Amino acid sequence: MRAVVPLAALLLACLPPAAGAAAPAPYVQPSQWLTALAQQRLAPGYTTLAGRVDALAEALDAACAGQPEAAAAARERWREAALSLRALSPLPFGPVLETRVLRRIDFWPTRPAQIERSIAQYAAKPQDTARIGLSARGLPAIEYLLFDAGRASLAEDAAACRYTAWLAHDAAAAVHETAAAWPAWVDGLAEADAERDAQLIRDGINILIGSTEVLRLKYLEKPLRHRAGPPETDAWRSGAGRAALTAYFDGLRVGLQGGEGLYGLTAVMRGRGLLVLADRLDTQITATAAALAALPEDFGAEAARPAAEALMTELGRLQRLLAEDVADAMKVTVGFGESDGD
Template sequence: MNRMPWMPRHRRIAHAAGLVCAGLLWTAAPVQAQNDWRRTPVPVYTPGQLVAGLQGDGLAAAGRFARDSQALAEALRQRCSAVQSTSARPSSAPASALAAPRAAWLQATRSWERQSAVALGPLIEQQSLRQLDFQPTRPALIDKAVAARPRDGAALERIGTPAKGLPALEHLLWTRPVAAGTPECDYAVAIADELARAADGLRTAQATLAAPDVAARELDEAAQAQTLAAYAEWVNQWVGGLERLRWAQIGKPAASGRPTDFPRAASASTVASWAAHWATLRHMSVHDADGAPADGALVPFETQLRSKGLNPLADRLLQAVRAVDASLPAARPGAAARSAAAVRALGTLKHLAENEVATALNVTIGFSDADGD
């Protein structure tokens, strides 16, 4: 299959206009529920309707992450302002005292993983995966940053990305548990506040993408080009998200044989992390309800294929997704055979997505940051 080099989003707008063809600029039609949409023709969607549904879905996800990251910052602030008992050493951190910030971290991280599983728009432009979730965790750099004791925003800015974000907070909550009155606690609060500000910025940026008047935008030539670019980016990043889950998060750490290479190893939430990523990838892949998606909702690729009359391919996509459904829940760090089964199922889905589904949707798959060894 021919693959074109991956281009930044702002450079793809003009290129995406060249992807316009009879199969992509579909005729608009009212979106109404179908009683048996796998046998009855489904609504036909315009690119504008598809992208509007995607952006609305993205705004909801950004809102959840902003809310949960703010709750994490508040939980750490309360933990670090707690009065230590006179008998407790400042460096001690009983599990009960860490319960609330740990729970808040888990909630914020699951929201982040749901949002970032398919990195789009502001997540790409702001390099959020690197800025907020640099992996693997770098304990030595985190310890060095703690020792530096940054006193203000300018000092925090000078600290490198690998020492901040969600992995650094995981390290400070599980591997080197924070206690009130310590530099670790002060640093944890500072980077949690920074995370919350970044999450709020992503929510604001996502809100600017909302297009309430889809019909008007589809009559504007420049807006059409932007819509097609956003659609092509969606398909590409969905395929890239499948590969990131398949290899970077499951296959590669399993091959290394080092338990700490798995994502979220310190918090023992690796399996939950995989599930959160898969939930978003699956949500964009297939539609479980009998009726078509509601007007304005995200339209998954299975439904898009059916709207073009490509039911056999849609059935194969559904079958490949269900194979991942069957294998992924059994995958575990240290369970090589079960993890290998999930890797194979994700590989089959990715191959179908990039070689047949993307082609059917008139999108060329390019290289992304998910590609690699």
Template sequence: MINRRHTLAGLLAAAALPVTGLHAQTGGALAFPYYSGEDALQGLYAQHLPPLARDFETQAKALTAAARQHCAGPAAPAALKDAWRRALLSWQTLSSPALGPVIERRSQRQIDFWPTRPALLAKALARAPQTLADMESVGTPAKGFPAMEQLLAAPPSPAHCPYLVLVAEGIEAEAVALRTGFDALAARDWTSDEDAARSAFAEWINQWLGGLERLRWAHIEQPVQKARTAGKGHAPEFARLAPADNAAEWRAQWQALRTQARLSAAQRAQPPQPGQGLVPIEALLMGKGQIALAQRWGQALDRADAAIAALPAKAGEKELMALSKTLKGVTTLFQTEVAATLDVPLGFSDADGD
């Protein structure tokens, strides 16, 4: 979302201020401390993201094991598809929004490029790669989660199994690299480099918006609009083949974004303390004394929550466009008020990881 080569102006403050004595009243006895940008980064990179990266690594390893077991003898694809689904949802939870090594490694392109290109996948199968080194010459539209899903949906073929295992191993290798990258960020002292902290904070705020728009536009509305443009008889082409998998993925993406944006019930009862956990965007607003904006922000997020929860199993165009409109309300409030209140300029670049 932002150009990593340029430092973006803005942070919650020019320097990390002590939290003692700096509290925003919420209208009652409960008060929120002021959070510096370094506090937010510490909670995000040291507390919140490392467990998600470890879970993705675990699920990716399980996917490889399931692929090998599936290919060891005749077996229905159900167990492997379940492992694929668990790894996919863990991946979406980690990568929504794309941050740190997910951007640097362009992981979304490496293991989740869609739509899959059948001709490229057929060409890759014909070449019969034997190792991950061989897979380096295979284009990304023929690898990753989408390619595995396509092969599992196709009639079984002897050529599929070795390739399925290699695709799973590629996802696992990426998961290991991401976990290593997030572990390194977890140990970082954000107070030691003000410019780096300022840039990283601005990146988070920008990437959060990018993650929301990726969900709202790229995953939901754009496929609907393309189908409408194509004319009668054309169904939307979403990222996944099954409606249930699309819905589950959308909910996973939204929940990951919401967690970074909205106070949990426990945090509303006991405000997060700097250095002790994730500081959501709502908490940053509360800590700056922007109580009314924080309330409107929470309400916008809750409306999106309700809309996604109410989405039917086989949602039609009408329901999906209504959901996109609700999510657009969150986007608009973020763009017009929230980011400015956090002193972060919004911008776009090719460094969005997708």
């Protein structure tokens, strides 16, 4: 006998959703999240970065050839490349980890003594670059050579100029290698099964926890709290320190929240019914962004200490929320390693 459906139930089924009722969040697989992130942010971002490092190398070549105004152009090209890099560095997914590009182009804090020794080493044997360590390479090393007020300008130091130009070409080669690897990595995500998706969410959450820790500890707490004398923060020589912090946080926020037409971790969470927790994460991200917005340009100054401490506090809360509540709700074991850029 066919079941009889009450008339009231039929009428209710035909009614539109109640005003203000939220539509159910779509179920977003980790592979969908990272595919969107790679296609819309990371792949084009590394292509842009490659072009900007190429432009930096060209400007440095011109400076070493004695062209007027080339050094000023090189400094501007450095700022453009450095901020592009800083927006990408909190999202070391896929080819970024496979090529270890951040270790090669973003070693920080800089080590001036090692950079100076490497200038002499390169001048003596320019074909023997394999022995030049990572601590003397990359964009932070180029910043030291372009902007440090305590050393001779590149126009006055031909050996340093040639070395700086080589550093830019070396960084460009590394970035181009990574930029070319994105299509194959994205294609692999299309074939992700349940086991692969589980690994992707574990890696993704751990990377975001680790990047939050890097911003709080490496770029703020260590230089501000644990140095005698004036703090040497990221990009302090070029005057781009606060802009670098902002670019890093903006990149981290994309991984956490996505953007227009772009999934973030919160979309993955909402698809699993973690609506309240995703809202809490959104609220904490907003609080952290507000603390960053209140940070003065000269955030290493003593007068800026309360604002810097407030930002570190909010970043600590964000990290704990990710490492404890989010990881637990998503059944992820926390075990992120060291920053890929250190």
